[in-house]
Amino acid sequence: MQEIVFATNNKHKLSELRRIVGDKFTILSLADIGCHDDIPETADTLEGNALMKARYVKQHFGYDCFADDTGLMVDALDGAPGVYSARYAGPGHDSAANMRLLLSNMQDVTLRTARFVTVIALILDGKELTFRGVVEGEILTQPQGTDGFGYDPVFRPQGFPISFACMTPDEKNSISHRGRATRSLMDYLLSR
Numbered sequence: 363m364q365e366i367v368f369a370t371n372n373k374h375k376l377s378e379l380r381r382i383v384g385d386k387f388t389i390l391s392l393a394d395i396g397c398h399d400d401i402p403e404t405a406d407t408l409e410g411n412a413l414m415k416a417r418y419v420k421q422h423f424g425y426d427c428f429a430d431d432t433g434l435m436v437d438a439l440d441g442a443p444g445v446y447s448a449r450y451a452g453p454g455h456d457s458a459a460n461m462r463l464l465l466s467n468m469q470d471v472t473l474r475t476a477r478f479v480t481v482i483a484l485i486l487d488g489k490e491l492t493f494r495g496v497v498e499g500e501i502l503t504q505p506q507g508t509d510g511f512g513y514d515p516v517f518r519p520q521g522f523p524i525s526f527a528c529m530t531p532d533e534k535n536s537i538s539h540r541g542r543a544t545r546s547l548m549d550y551l552l553s554r
């Protein structure tokens with residue numbers, strides 16, 4: 363089976379990707395290639411951060427690879443937390459703190475529409491390509507469910523009565539931002 367490096371050590375992302383990809387590719391993590399570096403993500407766009415991570419791995423470790431960056435764009439907050447979703451509550455804060463701050467900033471907000479956007483940057487055979495996946499939804503008024511990760515408990519995808527954190531991994535992957543971006547990546551890789 364063909365191997366490909368996913369430039370992450372996030373175990374939730376790895377497990378989602380491996381489920382989506384199935385037996386088509388073997389996904390190697392950064393740990394699998396001996397990379398334990400804290401890779402900089404200092405760009406101000408998702409594309410910029412995804413490319414920064416993929417280029418770092420190519421330059422320092424020599425592997426063709428792909429990297430992703432995800433943001434939660436909330437309309438009532440002018441697109442925040444957006445590209446800063448991971449550090450919304452400040453450096454060193456976790457997902458619980460990020461969600462608490464988001465809910466508190468939206469206390470009096472009735473229009474709660476939002477979207478998750480994932481950009482995957484691929485470096486392969488000297489080429490750079492990006493793939494984008496989006497899921498529309500809304501921010502709940504309180505967390506719901508315990509599965510998933512990150513902002514999953516407060517995000518309800520459009521057309522569903524429950525949050526991402528109440529879904530099975532396959533249900534989430536079938537409609538999620540990362541699922542959509544990953545399937546575009548797979549289509550490209552399999553069509554070469």
Ligand code: IMP
Nearest residue numbers: 430431432433447448457511512513514
């Ligand atoms: P990054 O792509 O790892 O930089 O993620 C940015 C932020 O979005 C982090 O706080 C993640 O926990 C969160 N995040 C990324 N993907 C998801 C997801 O699929 N569901 C919920 N939160 C996510």
